[in-house]
Amino acid sequence: MRDSSLKRSLGVDLTRSLKESRVLLVGAGGIGCELLKNLVLTGFGEIHIIDLDTIDLSNLNRQFLFRHEHIKKSKALVAKEVAQKFRSDAKLEAYHANITDAQFDVSWFESFNVVFNALDNIAARRHVNKMCLTANVPLIESGTTGFNGQVQVIQKSKTECYDCNVKETPKSYPVCTIRSNPKEPIHCIVWAKSYLLPELFGNSDDEAPEVDSTEHADNANEIADLRKEALELKELRQSIGTEEAYRKVFDKVFGMDIIRLQGMTDMWKEKEPPKLLDIAQLQEESDSIASTVSTQDQRVWTLGENFSVFRDSLNRLAHRLKQLQEKKLPDQDSPILTFDKDDVDTLDFVTATANLRAAIFHLELKSKFDVKQMAGNIIPAIATTNAMTAGLCVLQSLKVFQDNLMQAKMVFLERSGARAINSDSLKPPNPDCVVCSRLVSPVEIYPELATLEHLVHDVLRTELGYGRNISLAIGDRLIYDQDFDDDLPEKLFDIGIKNGSFITVKDDNEPARIDLDVVIKTRNEPSSEDSKPATLQKMVEIPLKPKQSAQPPTDDAQKPEQPAHPSTDDATVTGKRKREGSNDEVEPSSHDAKRLASASVPDSNGIEAIVLDDDEEGAIMIDD
Numbered sequence: 001m002r003d004s005s006l007k008r009s010l011g012v013d014l015t016r017s018l019k020e021s022r023v024l025l026v027g028a029g030g031i032g033c034e035l036l037k038n039l040v041l042t043g044f045g046e047i048h049i050i051d052l053d054t055i056d057l058s059n060l061n062r063q064f065l066f067r068h069e070h071i072k073k074s075k076a077l078v079a080k081e082v083a084q085k086f087r088s089d090a091k092l093e094a095y096h097a098n099i100t101d102a103q104f105d106v107s108w109f110e111s112f113n114v115v116f117n118a119l120d121n122i123a124a125r126r127h128v129n130k131m132c133l134t135a136n137v138p139l140i141e142s143g144t145t146g147f148n149g150q151v152q153v154i155q156k157s158k159t160e161c162y163d164c165n166v167k168e169t170p171k172s173y174p175v176c177t178i179r180s181n182p183k184e185p186i187h188c189i190v191w192a193k194s195y196l197l198p199e200l201f202g203n204s205d206d207e208a209p210e211v212d213s214t215e216h217a218d219n220a221n222e223i224a225d226l227r228k229e230a231l232e233l234k235e236l237r238q239s240i241g242t243e244e245a246y247r248k249v250f251d252k253v254f255g256m257d258i259i260r261l262q263g264m265t266d267m268w269k270e271k272e273p274p275k276l277l278d279i280a281q282l283q284e285e286s287d288s289i290a291s292t293v294s295t296q297d298q299r300v301w302t303l304g305e306n307f308s309v310f311r312d313s314l315n316r317l318a319h320r321l322k323q324l325q326e327k328k329l330p331d332q333d334s335p336i337l338t339f340d341k342d343d344v345d346t347l348d349f350v351t352a353t354a355n356l357r358a359a360i361f362h363l364e365l366k367s368k369f370d371v372k373q374m375a376g377n378i379i380p381a382i383a384t385t386n387a388m389t390a391g392l393c394v395l396q397s398l399k400v401f402q403d404n405l406m407q408a409k410m411v412f413l414e415r416s417g418a419r420a421i422n423s424d425s426l427k428p429p430n431p432d433c434v435v436c437s438r439l440v441s442p443v444e445i446y447p448e449l450a451t452l453e454h455l456v457h458d459v460l461r462t463e464l465g466y467g468r469n470i471s472l473a474i475g476d477r478l479i480y481d482q483d484f485d486d487d488l489p490e491k492l493f494d495i496g497i498k499n500g501s502f503i504t505v506k507d508d509n510e511p512a513r514i515d516l517d518v519v520i521k522t523r524n525e526p527s528s529e530d531s532k533p534a535t536l537q538k539m540v541e542i543p544l545k546p547k548q549s550a551q552p553p554t555d556d557a558q559k560p561e562q563p564a565h566p567s568t569d570d571a572t573v574t575g576k577r578k579r580e581g582s583n584d585e586v587e588p589s590s591h592d593a594k595r596l597a598s599a600s601v602p603d604s605n606g607i608e609a610i611v612l613d614d615d616e617e618g619a620i621m622i623d624d
């Protein structure tokens with residue numbers, strides 16, 4: 001019955017190709033749940049779902065595949081189990097894992113017809129983009145923020161890739177603003193989240209991305225002072241878990257440190273110096289405050305309430321850390337606690353300590369709800385936007401399956417503007433893109449046999465004809481050049497090269513060829529006796545380097561993206577207009593499309609403050 005409806009709306013051929021397809025869905029969150037349901041109901045034959053996370057209470061309002069009883073279970077596994085009920089003959093495969101894991105290598109990506117991204121961070125999006133380019137698999141990239149959404153079709157050599165446009169990097173704050181001279185509530189929140197919490201419960205050596213600790217001449221002294229402070233704070237860690245820990249922490253961060261800052265009189269010429277809090281008074285006030293006060297997240301707590309939540313959450317965190325330490329096995333690293341906006345204890349701690357600090361610096365206090373938004377870098381997710389975006393992903397993927405890339409679009413959802421759904425033509429690849437303009441060539445190796453010598457000599461020199469002067473590196477790590485050939489006899493595996501490793505080959509001969517990325521594919525056993533330990537999978541032509549970049553970078557690359565004024569073409573949405581023919585070359589577009597998935601997006605009130613993408617560390621992006 002369902003099949004016959006599908007055939008009627010999609011046609012017999014397309015229905016068959018979808019049934020025979022094997023697709024990958026990366027992310028089973030807001031967009032991912034909707035997308036999985038759509039893929040199953042549109043008749044996609046085999047769907048692989050991957051997500052690294054477990055289900056959280058806060059997901060349930062929009063990630064409709066999940067119910068209360070699923071909390072703490074794997075998103076991918078539950079999504080698979082629930083979606084299977086929509087169509088019992090769909091072949092679903094789930095992985096509770098990180099898509100960047102080495103097991104998901106280029107060969108694995110090559111096994112899919114299309115990949116769908118339903119992710120929430122730039123790092124993972126970039127990784128999938130690169131893997132799909134290398135594996136030459138079309139990628140449907142999507143993202144939403146509030147009422148805005150975007151879908152982009154990416155195909156190697158034919159369209160722009162995810163990285164063809166400069167992504168805005170997360171905003172960072174000078175370390176002195178955060179540690180010595182906060183001017184806005186957000187500075188206190190960043191201090192609590194990225195400095196105090198890690199110092200007490202985490203890896204304090206980790207640099208938080210939102211704190212810029214470059215040693216400018218004018219803040220070098222302050223940084224020296226701050227280091228001293230940090231040392232003192234480390235001593236405090238010893239006291240965590242004891243009765244008087246809260247008192248010690250308070251006396252240091254809201255006492256001694258503030259007195260030291262008050263002494264820097266130059267800083268307070270133009271503004272009021274920080275003032276100390278009266279701990280005796282706060283203690284007295286907090287005695288009559290119930291510990292449930294922290295559940296009141298919509299209203300701003302009084303200072304006494306903040307003090308009470310500070311003391312209480314510090315104890316809760318200390319207790320958790322102690323339990324983790326007791327469970328730790330001898331060969332495991334020391335356990336740590338890190339901020340998560342959905343982790344009540346860390347959020348309480350950050351809210352209360354940020355507010356105490358805000359009071360000291362005469363700044364506005366914030367409710368726990370507000371702190372959650374600011375510290376978690378969240379724009380409320382809207383189920384309808386996710387659902388519409390997921391629908392558009394499938395519609396765009398149909399064009400890929402019909403081999404009709406010409407008709408595929410960049411599609412935008414917008415709340416403001418004349419129409420809710422707008423589209424723009426796909427652009428050709430940016431020739432200066434450092435990701436998709438690179439040449440990538442898979443090299444097959446037998447890990448038991450292949451040495452660096454085999455790679456350099458057999459593959460690069462003999463098969464590809466490189467001259468003497470080349471260098472090989474994995475990221476920043478040089479593994480070979482003319483003056484550094486010690487590792488030539490080493491097995492590739494012994495120098496850290498494994499399945500999926502990318503090795504950049506730079507040509508320093510004259511004339512030089514463009515850089516080549518070799519991606520390693522391991523094979524299990526030599527198929528015949530004369531199999532070489534390392535061979536090119538396919539011959540590649542490596543063009544010469546142009547003398548100079550043909551086009552100087554334009555200012556546009558630096559600017560934040562402008563809101564788009566895309567053409568309105570709802571053919572992609574309604575499917576009403578259909579053109580014949582399959583020409584998969586993409587024409588340049590006249591518009592600068594909005595790149596929602598990374599840029600800050602003005603909301604309907606024109607507030608351009610927070611970006612969609614949360615960096616792994618949860619950077620804060622608020623206008624100064």
Ligand SMILES: Nc1ncnc2c1ncn2[C@@H]1O[C@H](COP(=O)(O)OP(=O)(O)OP(=O)(O)O)[C@@H](O)[C@H]1O
Nearest residue numbers: 027028029030051052053097098099118119120124
């Ligand atoms: N590297 C990764 N590998 C696999 N899954 C990932 C990776 N990075 C992010 N994800 C998943 O992508 C999904 C994105 O979904 P979504 O944007 O709705 O986020 P969420 O965490 O579910 O919701 P929110 O952030 O609003 O609480 C999440 O389920 C997340 O676990």
Ligand SMILES: [Zn+2]
Nearest residue numbers: 161164433436
């Ligand atoms: Zn690109």
